[in-house]
Amino acid sequence: KVERTDDKSYTIQPHFRKKFRPMQVEGIIQEALQEKLGKEKYNVDKAQKWTRELTEGIKTKLKDLNWDRYKYIVQVVIGEQRGEGIKMGTRSFWDSDTDNLAKATFSSDSMFAVAVVFGVYLY
Amino acid sequence: MDFNDETVFDKEQCIDILKKATEEVLGKQIYTQNLTGQWISNICEKCTKKLVALNKPFKYVVTCVIMQRNGAGLHTACSCFWDSANDGSCSYRLEDKSMYCIVTCFALAI
Numbered sequence: 001k002v003e004r005t006d007d008k009s010y011t012i013q014p015h016f017r018k019k020f021r022p023m024q025v026e027g028i029i030q031e032a033l034q035e036k037l038g039k040e041k042y043n044v045d046k047a048q049k050w051t052r053e054l055t056e057g058i059k060t061k062l063k064d065l066n067w068d069r070y071k072y073i074v075q076v077v078i079g080e081q082r083g084e085g086i087k088m089g090t091r092s093f094w095d096s097d098t099d100n101l102a103k104a105t106f107s108s109d110s111m112f113a114v115a116v117v118f119g120v121y122l123y
Numbered sequence: 124m125d126f127n128d129e130t131v132f133d134k135e136q137c138i139d140i141l142k143k144a145t146e147e148v149l150g151k152q153i154y155t156q157n158l159t160g161q162w163i164s165n166i167c168e169k170c171t172k173k174l175v176a177l178n179k180p181f182k183y184v185v186t187c188v189i190m191q192r193n194g195a196g197l198h199t200a201c202s203c204f205w206d207s208a209n210d211g212s213c214s215y216r217l218e219d220k221s222m223y224c225i226v227t228c229f230a231l232a233i
Contacts, residue, residue: 042196044196047196047198048198048200050198051198051199051200052200052202054200055200055201055202056202058202059202059203059204062204063204071203071204071205071206071210071231072203072204072205073184073201073202073203073204073205073212073229073231074201074202074203075186075199075200075201075227076199076200076201077188077197077198077199078197078198078199079190079195079196079197079198080195080196080197081195082193082194082195083193084190084191084192084193084195085154085156085159085190085191086188086189086190086191086197087159087160087163087188087189087190088163088186088187088188088189089160089163089164089167089186089187090167090184090185090186090187091164091167091168091170091171091184091185092171092182092183092184092185093171093174093175093182093183093184094182094183094184095182099182101184116186118184118229120182120184120231122206122231122233123233
């Protein structure tokens with residue numbers, strides 16, 4: 001069934017089935033982190049490469065979800081596991097009906113990684 | 124939709140806001156595990172409030188990472204799928220004797 005949108009109609013809200021779903025995205029990023037970092041040990045040069053590749057990879061997977069009019073921000077933090085304390089927080093000013101975030105963490109003996117995805121709807 | 128100067132993201136102004144908020148909250152503090160949660164909330168909320176007060180047609184996302192300084196390495200990266208003409212991001216890093224603080228702000232045009 002194909003939906004035809006008229007030039008003169010304005011969509012203010014995403015379609016119910018095409019709304020940003022945090023649980024679904026969480027699964028995707030958890031999988032991406034596990035796949036990329038599961039067997040690796042922390043390495044300064046590689047970590048830089050990994051963060052970049054992870055963000056690009058996750059972004060590509062999000063585009064495949066085909067949710068209309070959504071903008072995505074993917075942020076990945078990888079750090080060496082040395083017992084230091086670290087805390088990460090976020091605050092947003094958006095429309096909580098249409099916008100949301102999904103996060104996942106990965107932890108191993110040598111490093112930890114956090115990935116956050118923000119999905120923001122464009123009216 | 125009419126795009127004029129007001130709807131373009133102003134990086135300089137944003138960095139200034141992040142800088143002031145971070146220095147206000149962290150100032151000369153020493154890293155304390157119990158207080159990090161509070162600091163992050165304060166920094167993020169201050170930034171968000173000031174950004175919103177600019178009255179521009181943007182949605183904002185502010186993230187903050189505070190890490191204890193003990194020799195470990197940290198890497199961050201962001202990838203964004205947005206309208207690069209009007210949306211933007213900026214980040215500010217504060218280095219202290221006891222900790223690192225990285226604040227990033229993303230502004231998405233409505």
